[in-house]
Amino acid sequence: MHDRSTPHASFIDPDDQLNNTSANPHFQDVLVKGMSRRGLLRGGLGGAMAAVFAPLGAMSLTACGGDDDNTVAPPTGTPPVDPQTSMALTFAAVGKTLADTSTVAAGYTATTIFATGDPMAAGVAAYKNDGTDSGYHQRSGDCHDGMEYFGLSAAGARADNSNDRALLGINHEYITPVVLHVNGPSARPRPATESQIEIDCHGVSIVEIRKGSDGKFAYVPASTFNRRITAETEIQIAGVARGNPLLVTKYSTDGTRTRGTLNNCGTGKTPWGTLVTGEENWSGYYFRPAGDQALRPAKENTSFARYGRNVTATSAANSRYGWETSGTGDQWAHWNIGVSGATAADDYRYEHNAQGYIVEVDPYSATSVIKKRTSLGRFAHESGAFGNPVVGQPIAMYMGCDSQNEYIYKWVSAANWSAADANAADRLATGDKFLDTGTLYAAVFNDDGTGEWRPLALSNPAVAGFAGYAFADAGDVAINTRLAADAVGATKMDRPEWCGVHPTTGEVYFTLTNNSNRRVAPTGTQTRVNASNPRAYTDVRSGTITQNGNVHGHIVRMKEGSAGSAATTFTWDIYLFGAEAGSDATLINLSGLSADNDFSSPDGLVFSKSTGICWIQTDDGAYIDVTNCMLVAGLPGAVGDGTTPTLGYSGGVSVTTRLGKAPTATTLKRFYVGPYDCEVTGLCETPDGTVMFINIQHPGDGTAAADLADPTKYTSQWPSNGGYGAGKRPRSATVMITKNTSGKIGL
């Protein structure tokens, strides 16, 4: 989802909305009873964690007073062992550029392999790319985003280590309407043909890729593995909210299924070989009529206030694309969530409650059931990153909610992991086992560098007794996760986007992309700087455009307590602060970024399991007068390896934060810059680390409908200007990056 406020002045970035005006800007002293307070730091460390964190045992207990051992010491003791001291990034950094092309480091080649509209079934016509194409339920969707790699054997079976045949699971987050129709989108009421194209361009692609005789991957247009999941594909409701009264609709009177997955942003790959995809800005797809608030219980309006779609007696909540205006049939009617029937089974008043989840897909069968994993919570989901599985311990999954001042979450399964789970034949049954039953937590970041996971469960008195919303049952808690996290006093963060787990240390990294609501001296609904979100400043773009808050974002990382996946405490620091290299070193460029690695608004974040490189992708609106969005390679150390600088603001305000070890010229480098008007996102690789895939989302989306007849006026002509496909309209696409000599990408 792009972040530009201009030059597209009419575009309101749905990511950058404020729905959290709850009264918990800081740690609240909420009494949490019934939680295990013992055993978390007992029993020592095992396996790789012990090797990496030899000093941890000594440092983690030093500050724990009394018998309360469910705490960890601030990360200020003996510096942890750097897991990557012997590694260095050897490629020459790519300079910042506004060129309308794929610019990759010297010695590497970037090749477009799969773009919006490409055929995905036998007999589908080649894409003309002139606005006349249709049948997108058998073509690539638009706005490629999160992406995962699923190895395939020559015989067509799951083969995790395959380096020459695979399935890519690709999210299609939203659409660039201007390029999908001959003259751009028509006014409302929307023609059904246009709405059908737009609905089909959403969702997920499962697409086969295979190496040819030239040793390079190409996608397989007629593969029987290819699958399109769209905004109207039937999906089962799984987990704690399945069958909940708040999910009853005319389509599913028992609340067990729904149609469509919306605004699929980040992804994850489960340890049992399936895809998980996060539903992010789904709220805006629905029309809610003026006056609807008077037809509902107060609780439902509280939920709307927290998730979007508030209305008044005279003001409706208009839908993003107007699909509900395309006809009176049920296909269109379910995009209008107004109360109109006698009961919930007679209308779509709860249709929106079936969006906002992590959705699990088994990529190895094009007809497999798809499941929304409601126990993982309902919010603006980004990626889902799994902790490194340990036999005999629960599975941990980390997730962010991307809106201003929203929270970081962790899921902990009730079941313990066993080696056999990794390769169980029924992958969705394994998903049932690990993703339906367990505990969801929200994160509290204390200013001293410690943190706490607080359970979002009715067994937690803070949830059960929450004055802001009376949860009816566990399903209601899951459907209204944001309210439950408010109840436990979770810490408001600067828009949590993707997360990733370091393959060696197990530490968890979250991008906090930016927050225009953060202030040193907040007024109204603005949020005050704190240790984990310490910056607020003014950035100038193009000489005249000013942006305030934490404009460039940062990357926070967390080290779990010694209970590992089940820990309810953690320590944290900030791996990197985004900044322009020339900006103030004491208040903005705290990580000392240089011209070779400065970046703004980190969004995608993926660790290579092959090299350990932390790949950071940007979705920026602040540095775009100087450079297009980019991909940066990092070799991080570990929590606590840096300093504790104090930011002194005017007015006597100061904030002490926790800053990771400063990057060097060989531990942080810009590797790639995308074409104009794009976001760089979605990253996966072959298991041997020699081929990387990334996605370019919405290049040229600043193009005006009035300029469609004149390609020279398109703000981007990528990827056709690189020789890919017909027409000159810009297209989202998957890019393959290979090394010209043999070897792993980035090293």
Ligand code: FEO
């Ligand atoms: Fe889809 Fe928050 O980016």
Ligand code: CA
């Ligand atoms: Ca600037």
Ligand code: CA
């Ligand atoms: Ca994103």
Ligand code: CA
């Ligand atoms: Ca973003």
